[in-house]
Structures are given as C-alpha cells and as structure tokens.
C-alpha cells in the first residue's frame with residue numbers, strides 16, 4: 250500500500266465519506282469520550298507486574314465483554330509476550346507469526362497506567378488475529394478492535410477500581426489529542442491531495458471514532474462478530490452512520506446531571522427546562538405560545554408519562570418528543586418532536602426503542618418516571 254487511494258480501496262471507502270466522518274467529529278456530533286468523566290478524588294495508582302495485570306485486569310475486561318466463551322479465553326491465554334528491543338521497531342506492536350501460531354505482543358512495561366492501556370490495546374490485536382482465524386483485517390478495523398480493547402479496560406475499571414478508572418480515562422483523553430488532532434489533520438490533508446503517501450497513522454482517527462461508537466452500542470450489537478470478521482471487518486464499522494452526522498450541530502445545552510431519586514421534583518423541573526430550551530432553539534411555533542398554555546401541555550404530558558427527553562453521549566439534551574395514546578391503548582400518535590441540532594433519525598430510533606420497550610401502551614401504567622426518562626445512548 251503506497252498511496253492514500255490504495256488505502257481507500259483496501260477499506261472500500263471513498264474520500265468524501267471519510268471527510269464527512271472527520272467533519273462530523275469537528276462539528277461536535279461524534280463523541281470522543283466513552284464514559285462521563287469520573288469525579289473520584291485523584292489518587293496514585295500502583296500497578297502490579299505485567300503478568301498480574303494481564304491475568305487479573307485485562308483478561309477479565311476482555312472476556313466479560315466479548316461473550317464469555319472458550320475461544321476468547323483460549324486465545325488470550327495463548328498470547329506470547331516479548332520485550333521491545335532497542336534495535337527493533339520502537340513502538341509496541343503485535344506480531345502474527347503467520348503459521349497459525351499464537352500472536353506475540355511486543356511492548357515495554359514500566360508499570361504505568363498508559364502501559365496498561367497499551368497492554369489492553371495489543372491484547373485486543375492478538376484476540377482479533379486469533380478469532381479471525383489469522384485472516385488479516387484492514388488496518389482501520391484492526392485498530393478499531395484494539396481501541397475497543399482499551400475501552401473495555403476503561404469500562405471494567407469503572408466498575409471495579411475508581412482510581413484506575415479515572416487515570417485510564419485521563420490517558421484516553423490525552424491520547425485523543427494526537428489521534429484526533431495531528432493524525433486527523435494529516436488524514437484530512439491526505440484525502441484532499443491525490444497521490445499522498447500512505448502512513449500507518451492515517452488509520453487511527455476513523456478507528457478511534459468508530460471504537461467509541463461501537464463501545465456505546467455493544468449492549469445491542471455485541472463485539473464478537475467484529476473481532477472474528479477478518480478481511481470482511483469493514484462492514485462491522487459504522488462509517489456511514491458516522492458520516493451521516495456531518496450535517497448535525499452539537500448541542501450547546503448544559504449536560505444533565507444523573508437523576509436524583511430523592512428529589513423527583515427537581516428532576517421534573519430540570520427536564521421541563523431542557524424541553525423549553527430545546528423548543529426555543531427548534532422554534533416552529535412552540536416558543537411563541539402563551540406561557541400558561543405551553544406549561545399546561547408540558548404538565549399534561551409529564552403526568553401522562555407521554556414525553557421522552559433524548560440526551561447525547563455527554564448527557565446534553567438533543568431533542569424531545571411527546572405523543573398521545575388512543576383510548577383503547579393500542580396506538581400511539583406522535584404529538585411533537587423537537588430535534589434542533591439535526592439528528593431527527595437518532596431521536597426517532599431512540600423513541601421507537603423507548604415505546605417498544607414500554608410495550609407502546611404503558612402510558613396507562615404507572616411506571617416510574619425515572620425509568621421512563623432514563624437517557625438513551
């Protein structure tokens with residue numbers, strides 16, 4: 250692979266599609282963060298030796314999220330490790346020995362948090378090689394798997410070790426500065442000039458953004474198929490849906506705090522406030538109504554539990570919908586949907602999922618307002 254055109258062809262991508270993905274990220278429509286920042290106090294993280302970290306942290310993190318099956322466990326336990334040599338390549342990497350033998354992770358270990366992130370990254374490469382039966386993945390897909398390995402580690406730490414979680418999330422954020430900074434600018438330049446020489450780092454920006462998206466959807470779609478997909482891996486990456494976000498504008502509203510079970514009144518006001526701000530941005534008449542009429546309608550939907558507020562990955566309000574249910578409870582009619590920042594499709598999908606999960610007739614049942622208004626992702 251010599252030129253950017255070869256890279257596009259190998260991945261079955263075209264330059265405009267990739268530029269749209271980059272534009273969507275620059276417009277703030279694609280998140281680079283897998284989880285909200287931690288508010289745990291700063292603490293020094295002491296990590297044990299590499300082997301302990303592998304067995305006790307990385308293996309459980311990957312196994313737990315990739316269907317806990319024998320293949321995954323076997324593949325991880327077969328990995329061989331080697332130290333980086335001063336006369337070889339300087340960056341950590343994973344070698345497929347090519348004869349069906351176990352992949353070899355080559356890296357330095359200094360016991361730092363970024364070493365642990367690197368270990369998860371390289372082990373995810375090893376896993377993707379093994380689960381794909383050594384059928385080579387295109388590099389963007391390969392790196393998406395490796396970044397997913399890092400995110401599964403972050404997720405595991407979020408449940409088991411708050412100090413480590415905070416440190417890993419900080420590492421992810423710092424590393425975004427190069428992957429989604431200089432690397433993204435270089436890729437964008439390369440795409441705009443035909444014949445530009447291919448560089449491996451051109452793979453990182455799309456892989457990084459796709460990993461965050463796939464991480465967010467893992468509960469619905471799983472990750473095992475991607476890791477096992479080898480040469481056909483690109484069809485598992487949501488490149489098109491990421492590119493479709495290029496026209497979106499990021500929400501400028503403040504993120505919503507998590508619901509407070511002890512103060513349901515406060516939550517209700519906050520959500521009413523968010524809907525009002527969305528209506529002001531969306532316009533289409535609602536914000537010109539008399540305040541009393543507007544409030545009465547919002548109050549009725551709140552009481553009937555026929556309102557749904559949509560939050561983005563950063564918990565910023567991006568839209569809301571209200572609906573009415575027919576007297577026999579059998580059908581639902583959309584009353585209003587406001588998505589001022591452009592992503593109507595996402596709002597509709599989330600709403601459909603929400604109504605479906607609620608059995609479409611639950612407006613007559615008293616489900617908790619908290620469950621109903623839980624953020625969608």
Ligand SMILES: [Zn+2]
Nearest residue numbers: 370374392395
């Ligand atoms: Zn990698």
